[in-house]
Amino acid sequence: MRSLDRRSFLKSITMAGAGVLSPVILNADSKIHSPRTPTIKNPYSFFGIHQQGIATPAQKHIYFLVLDLHTNSRSDIKEVFKIWTTYASKLTIGENVAPYSKNILIPTLDTGEADSLNPSNLTLTFGVAASFFDKLGLASARPKLLKDLPHFPRDQLRAEFSGGDICIQACADDPQVAFHAVRNLVRIARLKVTMKWSQMGFNSSENNDTPRNLFAFKDGTVNPRANELDKVVWVKDGSWLDNGTYLAIRRVQMHLETWDRTHLKGQNDTFGRMRDSGAAYGKNEEFEEADITALNEKGETIMPEDSHVFLAKKTGMQILRRSFSFASGIDSRTGQFDAGLLFIAFQKDPMQFIKIQNALGNVDRMNEYITHIGSGLFACFGGVSKKSGDYIGKALLG
Ligand code: HEM
Numbered sequence: 001m002r003s004l005d006r007r008s009f010l011k012s013i014t015m016a017g018a019g020v021l022s023p024v025i026l027n028a029d030s031k032i033h034s035p036r037t038p039t040i041k042n043p044y045s046f047f048g049i050h051q052q053g054i055a056t057p058a059q060k061h062i063y064f065l066v067l068d069l070h071t072n073s074r075s076d077i078k079e080v081f082k083i084w085t086t087y088a089s090k091l092t093i094g095e096n097v098a099p100y101s102k103n104i105l106i107p108t109l110d111t112g113e114a115d116s117l118n119p120s121n122l123t124l125t126f127g128v129a130a131s132f133f134d135k136l137g138l139a140s141a142r143p144k145l146l147k148d149l150p151h152f153p154r155d156q157l158r159a160e161f162s163g164g165d166i167c168i169q170a171c172a173d174d175p176q177v178a179f180h181a182v183r184n185l186v187r188i189a190r191l192k193v194t195m196k197w198s199q200m201g202f203n204s205s206e207n208n209d210t211p212r213n214l215f216a217f218k219d220g221t222v223n224p225r226a227n228e229l230d231k232v233v234w235v236k237d238g239s240w241l242d243n244g245t246y247l248a249i250r251r252v253q254m255h256l257e258t259w260d261r262t263h264l265k266g267q268n269d270t271f272g273r274m275r276d277s278g279a280a281y282g283k284n285e286e287f288e289e290a291d292i293t294a295l296n297e298k299g300e301t302i303m304p305e306d307s308h309v310f311l312a313k314k315t316g317m318q319i320l321r322r323s324f325s326f327a328s329g330i331d332s333r334t335g336q337f338d339a340g341l342l343f344i345a346f347q348k349d350p351m352q353f354i355k356i357q358n359a360l361g362n363v364d365r366m367n368e369y370i371t372h373i374g375s376g377l378f379a380c381f382g383g384v385s386k387k388s389g390d391y392i393g394k395a396l397l398g
Contacts, residue, residue: 035115038094042119046092048383053123053171061175062201062324063182066164067193074136078397080189085391091181094119113180120174127247127378132165146379153361161251161374164196201324201342214325218278232318235348240395243382245346248353251374254340259369270365272307306365315359317352319345
């Protein structure tokens with residue numbers, strides 16, 4: 001594909017986004033200010049050593065989008081990432097991506113549905129998959145650890161929820177703010193990328209309690225502490241991925257109807273934790289560490305050996321889980337809820353996730369109630385500095 005200089009590229013995608021060929025569109029004199037005047041500041045700046053939306057507290061909503069490249073031109077994609085950086089820095093402070101023009105006979109440069117909304121703790125996180133490198137002739141820069149996830153026991157992956165070249169994770173406490181951000185990022189790049197799959201999700205809790213998943217269990221209790229993130233999450237190898245991480249995503253269907261027919265003891269045994277308090281078997285409080293070696297008077301382990309927590313903890317692996325529930329209507333094939341967990345985990349080495357998933361494999365008692373139907377592995381760049389000329393992915397794309 002022909003490589004474009006920045007100005008003509010901007011112009012072409014702006015016009016394509018607008019759907020109108022009008023020279024007025026790039027005329028700065030005709031611009032007026034955006035109507036957005038946020039009253040609440042977003043504490044999560046787009047700029048920093050690391051990308052936000054990883055170690056920052058999970059918001060209430062996610063819009064996760066996976067894109068395919070529609071170009072093999074590295075310079076086109078470089079321009080896309082530059083524009084995304086500019087846009088992301090505006091969106092995260094509650095500004096529109098561009099002010100409106102006085103000329104009302106052309107489409108507005110921002111789609112507008114976040115006008116009068118606060119940024120609602122919006123974070124935007126970008127990552128690239130193994131296929132990104134092959135398509136852009138960057139194979140030698142692909143980290144050895146970045147390859148498609150292996151097939152796991154009981155996987156029933158569907159093409160419509162798997163694969164893709166680029167991911168954008170938008171999280172906010174307002175679903176409209178998250179969607180608006182993704183919509184505008186895609187709109188400006190529509191000639192260079194196509195949409196592959198997406199998923200909305202939600203988390204709910206009061207008073208900063210651990211949110212409950214759709215099985216009603218507190219989900220996210222055990223996660224690395226702030227002082228463990230260098231050990232567990234952040235890549236520190238001097239490569240372009242320095243201060244970045246690997247994002248593993250699984251769209252896990254939860255068979256709620258089957259679960260709801262299971263008695264409470266069976267549900268507790270599935271996790272090795274108590275549904276009401278979140279405490280591990282043998283403990284009283286949610287945050288008391290589970291002891292998978294503790295035995296009862298009969299010499300059996302107190303936590304069922306096929307329980308989810310027993311098996312995950314036994315691997316000794318740590319990952320940073322940041323998952324969201326989803327409810328996406330009815331599964332037309334079964335007539336049941338299409339609902340589950342958009343499982344997202346960050347780790348400095350995908351093997352941390354792979355080892356746990358293999359251990360859960362056929363053995364996890366929870367498998368009776370779930371099916372993994374979507375999957376992806378992405379390398380998430382390190383953060384962007386405020387230095388002029390820096391942009392997301394610069395260390396890779398130059
Ligand atoms: C629908 C899918 C899943 C559900 C409903 C689920 C639910 C839970 C729950 C309720 C807990 C206990 C509370 C907590 O520490 O958060 C837990 C712990 C955990 N889960 Fe999952 N999980 C799912 C999938 C996975 C997957 C795919 C992995 C990784 C491959 C995983 C890894 C872990 C780990 C590492 C822990 C902490 C274990 C420990 O105590 O050390 N989970 N999960």
